[in-house]
Amino acid sequence: MSTDPPRHAWLSGTGRRLLAVATLVLGLGVGGTIAFVGADARGPAGATEVTVLTRNLYLGGNISRPLNATRGINDPDAVLAAFAHANDALRTIVDQTDFPSRSKLLAAEIAGGAPDLVGLQEVALWRSGPLETDQMGVANAATVDYDYLALLLTDLNRLGHPYEAIQVRQESDVEGPAFQGTPGTASLKAPRDVRLTLRDVILRRSGSPVRVEGVGGGTYRARQDISLAGRRIAFLRGYGFADVHLGDQRLRFINTHLESQSSLTALDQAHELLAGPAAIAGRAVVIACDCNSDPLDHTRKAGDPTPHSATYDLITGQGRFTDQWLLLSASNPGHTAGFSEQVNDSDTRKVDHRVDMVFAKAADGSALTTADGRVTGLEHRSPEGLWASDHAGVQLRLRT
Incomplete structure (x- = not known):
């Protein structure tokens, strides 16, 4: 990550809000550098401006861990034990990466930048229930351990910067056994x-x-x-x-999280995105995307025919x-990814590297104006030394 100082102080308007909220989290610890780019944050007033943020919250651990642990094992009892032990380890890491603490960082970050619209990815809901080895893969556990959305909205309210969830899209819903030792x-x-x-x-x-x-x-x-x-x-x-409406302008704001394990699958999903919701006519379109695609990485994963950048x-x-x-100015590369699993x-x-993007085009296909922007989430850590996520965010003020 570049540690060059920002080209502009960004101390008016949104910048003042950021600094004001930062005073609420002085006890959280500071690391990295603030990466603001652009001219005065407010610029000319106008109903055709919208500030957007794309933000991956980080579900809290590497969910490939349990599946990876079973590779090469054929005995059903051994598969169960390997999966459950690794799943228990994953769930322990989720506790250690402490979303209740990270949520306070994220809330301060969002409140400070005051984006109009936020696209959140990996908004996890962790639940637990009795161990049911006879119902492997049946998602029925009901005890809520962590509801990332509820925690974040509560923390935003406590800061006096309320947000409302206007669109909640449930994606994967998976369940599996977790325990230490041997059943029986x-x-x-x-066991759970x-x-x-x-x-x-x-x-x-x-x-x-x-609106x-x-x-x-x-x-x-x-x-x-x-x-x-x-x-x-x-x-x-x-x-x-x-x-949404911005004065007399109309805009579609899309939020998506593309596949991380296969660049080919991510590419196929992007084709669906472009042919579907992004193809709407008669209005500007903005896409907040954890695309899992680095534009500068042309390598291929093992067994994957598709370059990462595709x-x-x-x-x-x-x-x-x-x-x-x-x-924006080329002084900041906009890197957003690379923190460890433990954050x-x-x-x-x-x-x-960059995998978190804000894409846009006007109704006539031209680019929107980017008035200013910044990479978020690289300034503060929790008292325990945790970053807000394994990703940084990207916030941009756009003119339609």
Whole structure:
């Protein structure tokens, strides 16, 4: 991550709000550098300006861990034990990455920038229930352990910067056993089922001049399914959108999180996105996207024929969308990804690539104006030394 100082102080308007909220989190610890780019944050007043943020909340751990633990194992009892032990370890990491603490950082970040619309990805709902090894993969655990959306909205309210969830899109809903030791023996500890429900959410700032006309969403046909004890489980991804009015202008704001495990699947999902909600005519379109596609990475994953950059290239090429970050000064590369699973990195040096984007185009296909913008989430850590997420966010003020 570049540690060059910002080109502009960004101390008026939104900048003052950011600094005011920052005083509420002085005890959280500071690391990295603030990365603001652009001219005066407010610029000329106008109803055709909208500030948007794309923000991955980080579900709290590597969900590939339990499946990876079963590779090469054929005995059903051994598969169960390997999966459950790894799932227990994953769930422990989720506790350690402490979303209640990280949520306070995220709330301060959002309140400080005061975006009109926020696209959130990995808005996890973690639940638990009795161990049911005879119902592997059946998502029925009901005890709520962490509801990321409820926690974040509560923290925003406490800061006096309320937001409303105007579109909540449920995606994958998966459940599996977690325990230590061996079932049927005295070594068995902490037996339970662990359930993860993933959602992508659009927030609107209460009091924003942006008026909501309607919302919608869908699930991509292209997907990466998983297998658990012989049961095929769909791992779903999709998109949500809000159609809004900015004065006499109309805009569609789309929020999506594309596949991370397969660039080919992510590319197929991007084709669906462009042919579906992003193809609406007669209004500007803005896409908040954790695209899992680095425009500068042309390598391929093992067994994947598609370069990592292909999804980005499709959206900005055939899709005719502009990567609005690139319309800012080149002094900040806009890196957003690279923190460790534990999000307790000592600094931001591993945040070294971009996968979080804001794409846009006007109704006539031209680019929108990017008045200013910043990478968010690289300034503060919690008292325990945690970053707000394993990603940074991207906030841009756009003129339609």
